[in-house]
Amino acid sequence: MSRKLNEAEKNYVIAEKELLAICDAFKEWRHHLLGAKYTVTVYTDHRNLQFMSSARLLTPRQLRWMLFFAEFDFVVTFRPGKDNRKADALSRQESTTLPAVQTSRAIIAPDKVLCIIKTEDFFEDIRNSFTVEKWQAWAQADPKRSIKQGLPFYDARLFVPTTKLRKIVFHWLHVIPTAGHPGAPKTLELIQRYFWWPTLTKDVKTMVNNCEVCARTKISHSKPKGLLHPLPTPSRPWEHISLDFITGLPVVQQHSVILVVVDSLTKYGHFIACKKLPTSSELATILLNRVVRYHGLPKVILSDRVSQFAYNFWKTWCKTLQVTSTLSTSHHPQTDGQTERLNQTLKQYLRAYAEKTLNSWTSMLWLAELAYNNSFHTSTGVTPFFGLFGYHPDTLPITIPQESALTPAVSEIIQHLHQTQKSIQQHLEKAKQKYKKHYDKKHCEGPQYQPGDKVWLSTKHIDFKTKHMFNPKFIGPYTVLQQINPVTYKLQFPKSLQIHPVFHTSLLKKAVQKVRPHPAPVLVQGEEEYEVKKVLDSKLRGRNLWYLIPWKGYGPESNSWVSASDVHAPVLVRRFHPLNPDKPGPRARLGEGSTVNTRTVRALRASRMQKPNTRKIK
Structure with missing residues (x-):
């Protein structure tokens, strides 16, 4: 961008003209610079601008600009004029015609990348799993088998020989967002389009059943578990x-x-x-x-x-x-x-x-x-x-005449x-049997759990701090301690989960594999909160500060951006900012409602220490 100076701006001193260029650039590209993930670097061939933020005496115009700059996270770096040739391009007449750019590269923000698939490493691992002689012998054993570019194929589908590589394929076609955690039949169909191995159907069913995300987030479409077990009929009234x-x-x-x-x-x-x-x-x-x-x-x-x-x-x-x-x-x-x-x-x-x-x-x-x-x-x-x-x-309310009868003994x-x-x-016995028959038609017999088994617990009757459609359908897994009756079980909960531990089998689901249970939310002033492991990153959304938080006991797929006002971990926050001085930090209030980043507070405090005739900050 470039523009002409107006008559008033032509009277500015050199330092203010240079600073005006930065101010206009920040106004032009404000939507890109405000809340940028990384600190913005401004290159200038005017050395004095490096010390503008620490100047003790500022003019009213410079003070207004400093308040405007306080909204941004940037540093000014001096670059000599001989090395700062790009800035001269806008004020120089073209002497050569540059060739048209034939290719373009799109810059994708890191948080927009869904996954990175290293296909060459994947193919190389397949080639190296057997020797060339073994692959050739493998291909000759069946007419459906073939070797193309050193890779084994079965019926035009790539053969995956090892368990490690099969798990990678499952991750590609089940776990990543473009797959969407489908059920076993849909996952099998996706994999069969491109890959094959002898135990494909069995392995897919096992891996889908072992998928922790599916276990937490998917609801059951089968009949509710647990048949009816009526209470015994009393032998006398009020027993x-x-x-x-x-x-x-x-x-x-x-x-x-x-x-x-x-x-x-x-x-x-x-x-x-x-x-x-x-x-x-x-x-x-x-x-x-x-x-x-x-x-x-x-x-x-x-x-x-x-x-x-x-x-x-x-x-x-x-x-x-x-x-x-x-x-x-x-x-x-x-x-x-x-x-x-x-x-x-x-x-x-x-x-x-x-x-x-x-x-x-x-x-x-x-x-x-x-x-x-x-x-x-x-x-x-x-x-x-x-x-x-x-x-x-x-x-x-009236008496109806009746035939007189002898009073019985x-x-x-x-x-x-x-x-x-x-x-x-x-x-009562007939009614209970009838009701049981009707009830059992709409229910199926639940699985029998033994002490020590791991089960998932339905969140149907559990109150979360925030209620929305993305809450997990199941939490756990938790250990079964005792079978109270044929359809009721007592679970082992952490001390932070203050709910009664006995549940009907319809609220439980067997955990197929032994996975480490996610910790339950802790109670803070009567509300449930999850424990912060550490602070990974920070950014600004508008004027609000957000932190990238990994949760204690959860995997990296659960990392989430949380508003600073909701992060109750002052020790971890104070530990993060000294180690990452270039990251956005907490904002402090200045004057009558103005807010600035804490890294610029010192400069703004210095700007207050000026002569009495300087205009006050508003």
Whole structure:
């Protein structure tokens, strides 16, 4: 670029004219220079410009230019005029005609290169894997075999003789971005276009199954794993009960939570209003006053995995009363399906009367409880009320005349009640078998894991710091510690992963090969963060500083650019910049909102130390 000086610029001193040329060049190519990955070098035949940034006295014009230059990362290098001939080209008349350029070279930024394939080394390794005599004997054994340019071919496809070279081919046609990590059939088709070896199909299936990226990122399209295993049917009412909470209700008379208690045999339910989620001690008191008081102590209490049932008080209370406390499997509501279904029924009832009960739902709970317990239950064949007491409650607002009958004897009532409850047990068994048959049609039997096996864990129910579509579908692999039941397993987690370690088999996937597990994110102020290994590089995006970060426990394919505000590793950042002084660094604030790179702070501080008549920085 070049231009003429205007009348005012012609009056500049020589140093300012030279500096004006640099200023105009930076304005012209600002979009290229701002945020450049490498430090820009400016060559000048005016030696004094090298010391402009450290000058103690600057004119207002020079000061404005220095503030403009502070946005860029550059150095000024002196080059004598005899060696700086390229700069004279714009101000000299052409004396010769240069030949037209026949070829051009495209400059590709390093971060835009997908991969570098050294084909000559690959071909040379194939040639050197056997002697020429062996290759010739190999080609003569089959008419489909041939030798072209010293390379073996089978049916017009290049023969790959060694495992090392086959892994390279797999990397080219499965791993790199132009391949896209396809499944085994698509990877096989890609490889078969150009290459061949005897165990190609088997090797491709094995390598795809062993691909760690595929294991983490791909979802399963097969049936969910794990057949249904119904809970045993109780022998008497209120021997086995289940608990759950309904939250998020409007606050009425300081109550906002409903405790639902269900008998597993008769399906009889109690709906208890609570002011808040009760603590373990408060829950124990509620059960004694509202359940045990009328039905006696249960033998088993099934509940969800909420904190009330994990405290030592609750465990001690159950142990003292010889009650078994069972927690449902994480993210597997089928474990306590009856309570989940009852919650839906209760919510539906309250919604039906929402206009009337929005501000008085607590006073409607006893009506909802009566309506539910007096409703026919498909799995038992009777209503919960009849199954527990042996008769139906009178809920009609009128009395219907009935034929008079003799009052049955007490023994007959008891016998009838026993027959009813026995019939309920039979109906429950049939209902469970029917539900199991329907459930198993849509599920397949899961694999059996042994202690010590490695499995991947689905992230379906795991909260990441940032939720987006690129989060991995599986994390791990983790070691199986124990098989809790036929479809539930306990895993070994690092201390940083604070989640319950027991999972249903539908959330697990067998790890085919023994790969080193990636570390789980650590919790920092309640949020998950991954540990930084070191700082590799830095760059500017606009006015924001970004670092190239390798993550501890992850391979180089996981390296990523992260905003400096999200990198909480001050020691590693301070260690990086002294070793890489030419890289962009943290920015410091100057004046009223101006920001400059820390490498130019000293020069700008010096520019402040001028005479009182110098204009202030704004």
